[in-house]
Amino acid sequence: MVRIEFVRGDITEQAVDAVVNAANSSLLGGGGVDGAIHRKGGPEILSECRDLRASRYGKGLPTGQAVATTAGRLPARWVVHTVGPVWSATEDRSELLASCYRESLRVADELGARTVAFPAISTGIYGWPIEDGARIAVETVRAADTAVETVRFVLFDERAYAAFAEHA
């Protein structure tokens, strides 16, 4: 079973095998976690993302899927980019959010990663309510069939930390 940790902090500072990026389909950067990862990781990550767009993902990375690059100047070895769903009050997109966690762990398994740090995917710019986002994140990771030994949820503020810690 995966060991789950909750910490308050910045995902770009995590010395783990892989950090997960809450990206968008373009893979070409944005704000929030995505902006921080590209800013601190440097241009190498973006260059690999451009290559992915030119090869496997001409139309962009679909929501709920994940793909890896190296991590440039970050302390981690790899970045796993995943695209969370935008929150909708009228449509249940929970399965797509769960898929982000599952697919990121599947990619981490392919890389041979043993420690993976996740942000609270979709709960920032994409507007997902933090309590629900936290529940889906923890339940999905707990149920995942993976060789990853430790998953660290890295929460940026106290409210997000409290929402995740509910599920400890």
Ligand code: AR6
């Ligand atoms: N470390 C950990 N968590 C963070 C950090 C950080 N450095 N920065 C923000 N958070 P978001 P999304 C928290 O907006 O909702 C981008 O433009 C934040 O408080 O990064 O999936 C992409 O390109 C929130 O709880 O991701 C997409 O267009 C959580 O991380 C879009 O935003 C996720 O917030 C993706 O939106």
